[in-house]
Amino acid sequence: MPKNELVKAAHQAQQAAYAPYSNYRVGAALRTKAGKVYLGANIENAAYPDSICAERVAVFTAIMQGERDFDSIAVVTRDGGSPCGSCRQVLAEFALQATVLLANEAGEILQESTVNELLPGAFLPSNLDVKP
Numbered sequence: 080m081p082k083n084e085l086v087k088a089a090h091q092a093q094q095a096a097y098a099p100y101s102n103y104r105v106g107a108a109l110r111t112k113a114g115k116v117y118l119g120a121n122i123e124n125a126a127y128p129d130s131i132c133a134e135r136v137a138v139f140t141a142i143m144q145g146e147r148d149f150d151s152i153a154v155v156t157r158d159g160g161s162p163c164g165s166c167r168q169v170l171a172e173f174a175l176q177a178t179v180l181l182a183n184e185a186g187e188i189l190q191e192s193t194v195n196e197l198l199p200g201a202f203l204p205s206n207l208d209v210k211p
Contacts, residue, residue: 082153082191085110086182089153092118092133093184099123106155107133109141112148117141134166138173149174155182159189162197170194171201 080088085108093106100123107119119136134154141149152170154162159181162170170177171194179197181190195201204210 080110080114080116082151082180082188083186085116085151085153086155086180086186086188088116088118089133089155089180089182090184090186092120092137093155094120096120096133097122100125100127103156103160105133105160107137107152109134109137109152110150111141111146112150115141115146117144117146132163132166134162135169138169142173147173149177151178151180153180153182155184155186157184159183159187161190164198167194167198168201171198171203175201175203 088108089106093104096104098104098121105121109117117137117140119133121133123130175195177194179192180188182188
């Protein structure tokens with residue numbers, strides 16, 4: 080799947096966001112190395128800490144389906160916003176070298192990097208001396 084198609088999928092996911100408090104709708108499309116795509120949208124809650132980001136919805140959905148190998152994620156916001164620290168940490172757990180595409184609602188890719196570049200020095204399973 081080309082980059083622009085992954086961004087389109089993230090834009091589609093953005094439409095399902097529930098963001099009545101911030102009005103900052105986020106969509107994510109996470110692609111496995113086998114080419115399967117998992118979508119996520121942010122879901123807010125009046126008790127703000129109970130909200131969840133689009134990136135983590137996509138990752139957790141994929142993990143629940145037995146996926147572990149990811150090559151890229153597209154994130155769409157109105158202005159190409161970057162994943163929060165919690166999302167970066169979750170992505171690092173499963174996809175440290177994955178490509179991260181940050182795009183706006185017009186589909187323009189504003190930044191392309193890797194999870195490792197977004198979170199240098201990530202805390203990883205190897206820090207705990209375990210192998211997941």
